Structure formats: C-alpha cells, structure tokens
Amino acid sequence: MLDPFQDPFFQRALLAGLLIGFTNGFFSGFVVLRRTALSVSALSHTMLPGIALGILITGTLTQVNAFIGALTAALFVGLGSVVVSRSSRVSQGTALAILYTTAFALGVAVLQYLRSYGDLSHWLFGDIRLVSSSDLWLAFVIGSIILLASCVFFRPLLLTLFESSVAAAQGVNVRAMNYLLFGMLILALVTSLQAVGCVLSVGLLVAPGATLSLLTNRTSLLFWGGGLVGALGSVLALLLAYWIDIPAGPAIVIVLGTLFLLAFLLSPKYGLLTRIRSSS
Amino acid sequence: MINDVGVSYGRVPALQDISLATSCGNRVALIGPNGAGKSTLLKAIAGLVPRQTGTIQWRGSAVKRWSHEFAYLPQREEVDWDFPITVRGLVEMGRFPHLGLWKRYSSGDDDAVERALQTLGITDLHDRQICELSGGQQQRAFLARALAQEAHVLLLDEPFTGLDLNASESLARLLASLSEEGRLILASHHDLESAPQLFNECLLLNHTQLDFGPTTQVLTPQSITRAFTSDRPDPDN
Numbered sequence: 001m002l003d004p005f006q007d008p009f010f011q012r013a014l015l016a017g018l019l020i021g022f023t024n025g026f027f028s029g030f031v032v033l034r035r036t037a038l039s040v041s042a043l044s045h046t047m048l049p050g051i052a053l054g055i056l057i058t059g060t061l062t063q064v065n066a067f068i069g070a071l072t073a074a075l076f077v078g079l080g081s082v083v084v085s086r087s088s089r090v091s092q093g094t095a096l097a098i099l100y101t102t103a104f105a106l107g108v109a110v111l112q113y114l115r116s117y118g119d120l121s122h123w124l125f126g127d128i129r130l131v132s133s134s135d136l137w138l139a140f141v142i143g144s145i146i147l148l149a150s151c152v153f154f155r156p157l158l159l160t161l162f163e164s165s166v167a168a169a170q171g172v173n174v175r176a177m178n179y180l181l182f183g184m185l186i187l188a189l190v191t192s193l194q195a196v197g198c199v200l201s202v203g204l205l206v207a208p209g210a211t212l213s214l215l216t217n218r219t220s221l222l223f224w225g226g227g228l229v230g231a232l233g234s235v236l237a238l239l240l241a242y243w244i245d246i247p248a249g250p251a252i253v254i255v256l257g258t259l260f261l262l263a264f265l266l267s268p269k270y271g272l273l274t275r276i277r278s279s280s
Numbered sequence: 281m282i283n284d285v286g287v288s289y290g291r292v293p294a295l296q297d298i299s300l301a302t303s304c305g306n307r308v309a310l311i312g313p314n315g316a317g318k319s320t321l322l323k324a325i326a327g328l329v330p331r332q333t334g335t336i337q338w339r340g341s342a343v344k345r346w347s348h349e350f351a352y353l354p355q356r357e358e359v360d361w362d363f364p365i366t367v368r369g370l371v372e373m374g375r376f377p378h379l380g381l382w383k384r385y386s387s388g389d390d391d392a393v394e395r396a397l398q399t400l401g402i403t404d405l406h407d408r409q410i411c412e413l414s415g416g417q418q419q420r421a422f423l424a425r426a427l428a429q430e431a432h433v434l435l436l437d438e439p440f441t442g443l444d445l446n447a448s449e450s451l452a453r454l455l456a457s458l459s460e461e462g463r464l465i466l467a468s469h470h471d472l473e474s475a476p477q478l479f480n481e482c483l484l485l486n487h488t489q490l491d492f493g494p495t496t497q498v499l500t501p502q503s504i505t506r507a508f509t510s511d512r513p514d515p516d517n
Contacts, residue, residue, distance in 0.1 A: 033363065161363075217364050
C-alpha cells in the first residue's frame with residue numbers, strides 16, 4: 001500500500017497536490033462568496049490561448065510567460081464581453097460564452113504548432129505526476145502570495161463581497177479589491193493548470209468552498225476549511241489514481257466533486273437527507 | 281445638519297435642495313411617495329451615493345464622505361441573506377472601521393460585540409446564519425452591527441416593512457430607547473398612520489423638500505396631498 005511514497009515522482013506530485021489543492025481550495029471561498037463559478041469556468045478556458053500565444057510570441061514557456069499570457073487573454077475576453085454587451089443587445093453572459101469558447105478554440109488550433117511543449121491533453125487535463133521542482137516552487141510562491149494577500153486584505157475583501165456600497169463608503173477601494181481578487185484568481189488558475197489542466201481547474205477552484213458552504217456558517221472556516229478539503233482531497237485522489245490507475249487530474253476533480261455531493265446529501269444542518277428527515 | 285443636499289443619477293436629479301437641522305435624541309421620519317428619494321437621501325447621508333451638491337455637518341464639522349459614527353441599515357431586499365455569515369460575524373463587521381487593515385481584533389472589540397448583542401437581545405442567536413432569522417431578528421442583527429460600530433446616527437431604510445405586529449412594536453420600543461440614549465435616528469417610512477407615534481420629527485419630500493418639523497405639524501392632510509400628488513422635477517429645468 002505504501003509503495004507510491006517511495007517513488008520520487010509521486011512524492012513531488014503529493015507535495016504539489018497539497019500546495020495547489022490548499023491554495024485553490026482556500027481561494028474557492030472567494031469564488032463561492034462572489035457567486036462567480038461560471039465566470040471562473042470561462043476564464044480557465046481562456047487561459048489556454050493566452051498561454052499558447054505567449055509561447056508562440058516568445059518562443060519559450062516560462063511561469064512568467066504563462067501568467068502574462070493567461071492574464072492578457074482573460075482581460076481581453078472579460079473586457080470584450082463587457083464592451084459587446086454594452087454596445088449591443090447581447091447580454092454579457094452570452095457575449096462571454098461566445099468569446100471564451102472562440103478563444104479556447106483558437107488556443108486548441110494554435111497548440112498543434114507547439115507540440116514540443118506537451119500535447120493537447122496535457123494542457124486540457126494536466127499531469128501532476130510530471131511536476132518539476134521549479135513548478136513546485138512556483139506553486140509555493142503563488143500559494144504564499146494568495147494566502148498573505150487574502151489574510152492582509154481579509155476585512156476589506158469580505159466587506160466588498162458582502163456590501164460593496166458600504167465598503168466604498170467606509171473608504172475601502174472596492175475597485176482595487178476587485179482587481180486583487182481577479183489577479184489572485186488568475187494566479188490560482190495558473191498553478192492549477194499543471195495539476196488538473198485548464199478544463200478541470202474550475203473543479204479545484206469551486207468545489208472545496210462550495211462543500212464548506214454546506215457545512216459551516218463561519219466565513220473564516222469557508223476559506224481555511226476549503227484549503228484543507230482541497231489539499232486532503234488532492235492527496236486522496238493521487239493515491240486513488242495510483243491504486244486504480246486513472247489519470248491524476250480527473251481523479252482530483254472526481255474526489256472533490258464526490259465530497260461536495262456527500263456534503264449536499266449528508267451535511268448535518270443543510271444536507272438534503274437531513275432536511276427530508278426533519279420535515280417528515 | 282444637512283445643507284442643500286442634492287443627488288443625481290446621470291442627468292436625472294433624484295433629489296435636490298434638502299436642508300434640515302436636527303440633533304441627537306431625535307427620531308426623524310422621511311416620508312414621501314414611492315420613488316420620492318427617501319432611500320437616496322439616506323444613502324447620500326451614509327456616503328453610499330455621491331452628493332452632487334450640499335454639505336452634511338456633524339458635531340460642528342463637515343462630513344466629507346463618511347463618518348464611522350453613521351451606520352446605514354439597508355432595505356431587506358438589498359441584503360444577500362445567503363451570504364455565509366453568522367450573526368456574530370455580521371456584528372463583528374461593525375468593528376472593521378475601528379480596526380482598519382492591521383489592528384488585531386482585541387478583547388475590547390469582543391466586549392463591544394457582546395454588548396451590542398446583549399442590548400439587542402440576540403445573544404442566543406449569535407451562532408445563527410443571518411438567513412435563519414425572522415425579519416425582526418434580522419433588523420436587530422444589523423442594529424447590533426451599528427452599535428458595535430459605535431454609531432450615533434442610525435440611517436434605516438424602511439425598517440418596519442415586512443415585520444409582523446409584535447416585531448414592529450418591539451422595534452418601535454427599541455428605536456425609542458436608542459434615541460433616549462442619545463442616538464439620532466433617520467428612517468424612511470411609508471405608513472402615515474403610525475409615523476406620529478414612532479417619530480417625533482418628519483421630513484416630507486418628493487424629490488425636493490416639502491416640509492420639515494415636528495411630525496404632528498408636518499403631516500397635515502393638505503401637506504400629505506401635496507406631497508403625494510406633486511410631479512417629479514423636470515431634468516431639463
């Protein structure tokens with residue numbers, strides 16, 4: 001049973017799972033509070049063409065390239081959807097759906113020219129077992145930045161999410177807080193790319209917080225508990241993937257999705273079965 | 281003291297020429313038809329919407345945008361009740377203006393939160409999610425946040441809407457005791473019958489100020505007819 005722990009690839013994957021799972025799980029608290037899971041889905045798909053174009057232009061793949069490419073593409077698609085919706089009768093949701101799928105398709109088309117940087121399925125679904133030492137360092141640095149910024153700005157961020165007008169009146173720079181959330185989201189997405197790829201990263205960035213929201217009313221637990229669910233869920237998924245021989249990225253999202261379903265059914269206070277039992 | 285306050289949404293003036301002077305211990309009703317600018321005035325005083333004209337003076341000096349001594353309690357439909365926060369978490373938010381980014385949440389802050397919960401009689405509910413409260417309890421939770429903030433001016437947007445008779449009577453007693461303790465209460469209100477019992481002063485408005493003074497003197501049949509039948513000002517004039 002303990003076999004995988006002797007494998008250096010698996011050890012690195014485990015560490016990456018803990019770091020990326022915790023960071024994304026922690027940040028998922030903000031995604032849940034902001035009710036922006038669908039926008040996150042759009043942004044995660046948008047990363048693909050951004051990073052692909054970054055490689056195409058600079059001829060190399062680095063963490064900085066990936067971040068700038070992802071950020072630029074996300075800004076293009078995000079702002080583009082606003083421009084289209086404001087200057088036509090098309091709603092912003094519709095515009096976003098068209099723009100991000102177009103961008104994603106563009107990314108898939110460009111990637112065939114970049115085969116030396118991994119095949120398409122690697123980008124789409126990730127492979128945490130191929131994580132390098134520099135990837136681990138990146139995950140650690142990004143995780144630290146997100147945790148530090150979230151803790152330092154926790155009060156203004158919370159107030160912005162709950163009552164943005166009251167936050168603004170109290171002198172909170174609401175626009176800066178929204179930019180901060182956007183920046184942290186892109187960072188979290190970039191780290192999750194290696195673990196679960198751009199298609200499945202939404203699961204890692206939404207499921208832990210959503211699970212905790214069914215288990216607690218304490219706002220701080222939503223974040224720290226989300227981090228814990230993300231980290232432990234990723235480790236459990238890696239072990240499962242090893243034992244039953246399935247790809248690691250999908251395993252992570254399957255485990256987190258299952259934990260959410262369990263909370264949905266069995267949460268002591270808000271679970272479906274609990275409510276059915278108490279009403280009968 | 282409110283001097284000549286005006287607010288516009290784009291080119292459309294929502295409110296103009298509002299001036300009144302009142303003092304701590306008073307309960308002031310803002311009365312006017314739907315869309316008269318009652319909520320806008322409360323939000324303008326609270327600093328939630330920008331004031332195009334006019335000034336607000338508090339304790340002898342001008343309030344630029346916001347004072348931590350002002351607390352705004354939104355209408356029920358404006359609150360995200362599903363936000364995962366407990367009553368205690370909400371009341372603790374009242375300490376944020378005192379704590380800023382860096383200060384540690386101290387035992388003094390905790391005492392202020394406890395006192396606020398006790399004053400509002402919701403200590404037992406401290407661990408409840410805000411959506412699990414009744415309408416009256418929700419009002420109390422937001423009032424507790426205002427007390428934890430050490431606010432002296434309470435700006436309440438339709439506080440009695442949606443409350444049953446018991447909860448309304450209980451809230452009326454509470455507002456009376458808060459004003460007796462020296463707090464100034466300004467509340468938008470739509471029930472003309474109950475206004476004289478609940479509020480000692482009244483601002484009658486319909487986009488612009490029609491009258492201000494003791495409630496019983498302001499709310500005459502003639503002034504009510506005038507307020508509820510006058511047209512909104514033309515934005516081009």
